[in-house]
Amino acid sequence: MKRDKINIIKTVVKMIKECWSLIHQHDKWYLGINLGLIVISGALPAVLIVILQRIINRLQSGGYEFIQIFQLIVLYIGINILNFCLQEVYNYYNNNFSLKFNKFINLKMLNKSMQLQLKDFENAEIYNIIKRAQSQGGASVVNYLKSVFNVIKEIITIGSTIIILIHFRWWIILLVLIVPVIKCIYTINFDKKWYKIRIERTDKERRAWYINFLLMTGNAFKEIKLLGLKKYFISKYDQIQSGIINQDITLYKKLTIVSIILGLFDYFITGYAFTYTIYQGYIGIIMIGDVNAYTDCIYDIKSSIENVFSQINQIIQQSLYVELLFQFFDIEVQKDNSVIGIGEINKIELKNVSFRYNNNYAIKDVSLVIERGTTIGLVGENGSGKTTLTKLILGFYDDYEGEILINDIDLRKINKTSYTKKIGCVFQDYIKYETTLRENVGFGEIDNIYSDEKILNAVKSVDLKEGIYKNNGLETIIGNWFGDKQISIGEWQRIAIARALIRDADLYILDEPDSSIDIIKQKELIDMYANIFKEKIGVFISHKVDYVHLLANKIYVLELGRIVEQGSHSELVKNGKIYKKLYTECKKI
Template identity: 35%
Template sequence: MKKDKIYCFIDRIKFIFKLIKDLKLSLLIVCLFLCVINVILPYITMINTQEIINRIQIGLSIRLILKRLIIFLILGILYIISSNLYNFLILKYKEYLYLELNKKFLDNSLKFNLKDFENPEVYNIIQRAEQEIGIRPYNIIISLLSIISQSVNLISAFLILTKWHLTLIIGFILLASFASKYFISISKNEYDILMNRTNYERKSWYISHLLIKDEYIKEVRLFGLSKYLIQQFIELRSRFFKENVDVLKRQYIFSEIYQLMNYVISFFIIFLAIYESTQGIILVGTAMTYINTSSKIENAIQNIVSNIFGIYKDSLYIDNIKKYFNYESNKFYGNKTLKNITTIEFVNVSFKYPNREVYAIRNTSFKIKKGEILAIVGENGSGKTTIIKLLNGLYDEYEGNILINGIEIREIDKKSLRNCLATLFQDYNKYQFTIKENIGFGSIDNLDDIEKIKYSAKKGGADQFINCLPNNYTQQVGYWFEGGTQLSGGQWQKLGLSRLFMKNADCLILDEPTASLDPFSELEIFKQLYQNSNEKINIIITHRFINTVFANKIIVLKNGEIIEKGKHDELLKQDGFYKDMFDIQSRGITLN
């Protein structure tokens, strides 16, 4: 390997040890000790066996032979105990490592912001790291253990053969050196193939998801998309199949040639040992030791070379894990703690999403204070939800100022900000958990407060259908897990609203909160909002203009800009866009 490759290789190994340094190293050291013992014991057994056979050949007393046989028995028992203990402990370490590294992986995911999750390259970084985190570190550790133990194996074998013919060792070493360059080439080629297919891997996963998950399957079947999607999946996986077979073919051909050459060298040693034993130069037991030792050298060198380049190959994938853990999200880390919210103000705020040229909102200004209800209306894509995302601190790279109690939002600690906000987006989560958890997630610290959960369910209009379920608040919902029952769109939305009310926040933000509700349920929800309006700030995004009647302030968005402001009656008198939209909804659909 060239210098830069060696440096990168060492750097990756250092990163792995940094990642696992606090993960039961004592257990790993015990495994290393057992690993070495499991190499040394067969050599001691082999030398002991040599002495037994030689003593039989030269006719020594049976008592001396029996002592050697007892030693043989003890060594065998020790080896069985040691090897089985090693297998148990190393598998235990594997499970522990998998658990702890995945915990670290998930903990690290918290540093990514919403902007990152809208970047395909970030998805690639995450997926590659997720694929490798449970495999590569363990593979490297096992390979390192194997290299250490096989090095002990090789040294022991060399010490035995140097007493016979030192030059025999040279053939194995030259062969291993010759193989190294080709091992690197194969490993690099496999890595490049897998790296270049990450996007397609995600696409094949997505297609599979569409075909087997209940949230998609209805539309897929109704539109007859199954065959098309299956064909798309087959085309992608067929490409992967061809690439994988090509890699395996190269590996197989080289491995076969390498093993054949190794075998030829071993055969020569066996031939020489048999020849010298027939000529009386060495005893039969000694000849058997040399034959077995040559086989051990062959296996040791193969294992060392294979593991070195296995580590090299695995270390290439470590870059994926390293890139994930070292990824720096562009975040503003505010340190001002927010205890409550009394005013919210946007001052000439403009924002465009990453990799887009058009502004989602431009020069947006408004102010709302405690006790007021703000309704935001406009066509699809006019910037309504973008305002809510910015208010929740999901994006920081905007122009202008967003002020909470007069403090720029970027200066506020995000956790304290979100503790004061309760937001229900239009694409809210439908958690495949119990009813209790679906509501309790709104205030995770009160997840076991069943009275508060029931009170929130009543405010969200979910209590009536919950009481009709077989297991009430412990009922599993969704079809993903055993015992689940599916809910209607309106019932899911009521759970989402109940989750919102569960959070005792100063500002309630609802993005199309009643889109799936019937008119009676919708009326009850807005009653709840208006009853609590003196205590909180309420912000409602809606397409239903009947819901804006009681709002203290209404802003009308079009193409990312505020085109009208005022109360319901004031906007009707302006005879503008708001009135046109209100009239259309009031009249309903007509054919003329």
């Protein structure tokens, strides 16, 4: 238990420092301005109590000119106005800051995500950290420091009112502390348990979100409707959410019972302190102004102490959640030791390359050479390692065994930006950007996104239907999220191919680029691909083995991550087993 308390304190101190540093990066004046306003706001309640005490006492005792009392009234009203204005300025300043800081954090998170590697997103533990961080953002940091500032403000209020009350009965101060202290200890333990439960059920909440996504976005509507999966998914969602809600209700029930017991005890103690103070006024030991001042002090101290403990509980709880944001920022980014820039890609060579997913080999002892003017075909069943091999060639993974050489230079030493600029690729799971046609194609070469000629040439080269963009041209919004131009899967794939073609690349990788293209257009596309690959390096991946040989000089057959057959089409049909089987099956279709 003692170690847990030490760890909590360390976490809180660390998070305050981290948040302080992060905010200071964005605005050097924010912390100073807030502290100044808080010190003034924290001291004003005690000042108002003293002024009102003197006004009432002077009225009771008599012997004062009204002008003397009126001066105190003006001062009292003036300080209230000052307090109001300070609060409004404080709120305005903080609201403005929060909006800008939230943008700052979101940009920082986006930049961080782009520094990560593909393997980080494929790691369930790291991906959970990423998802948790997404739920935090800049608002969590600002709210966290606001809680810290509120504690400082309340402590100043407590200190200044204690100075007033200590002249009356010091033991009343201790009396009003009893319940808030007990409540604080209980709430800290409750919040720790609550946090632990939230972390443990992250996976369940992600599953519930995923089901919600499937049912609400429309992407899976046709298949869910056809297969009658609606009831199944709704039942699953209900089951997950019911489990989460039942956990929450059980915790809230315990919290409510304890809160009621402590609340009743608190009212009894406060009632006694109030009664004692009023009685002292009744028997003439203190004046009416004193009674008013001391009862106000009792209320303010009690209220401020409760607020302090409440804010401390929030700080402890928020520390655990804000820590999730910094866990994301602290994800280790692999240092880029690549210092060699390349202007072109003339040769790619893999020497005994192996790669593991979760300690299982996805690629094993692969060796091959591709030179400019050569196109290779990668064929094999699903899960044979074709796509993983292309990811390695693209430089998405660095933790492989063996060597990948680009122009006889180790790929790990090559600047990735200079390398990927010379690559055009159509992934099997290409992105359907719900944006303009200009951006959909122009993303392939962002420097040419406003070059209508280049974009239109790429669009026409894949024979995209002109009717799709006839009315609004390149500014036509594709998809139905933000526009109303929904297109077929085949047309989406043509756009993805155009996105790759707009690049002046030396290496083109096409992963199942014909999977959604009608058979009539295949011959036309094959001629286009052949023209693209001319004097370039081409990697063509397809399950349709019947025409890979029309593009590839050499074909590699993969099975369980290994190259099991290689050669020309005629050699493989004659001597190969797997390729011959795949080719024969394609011919039968």
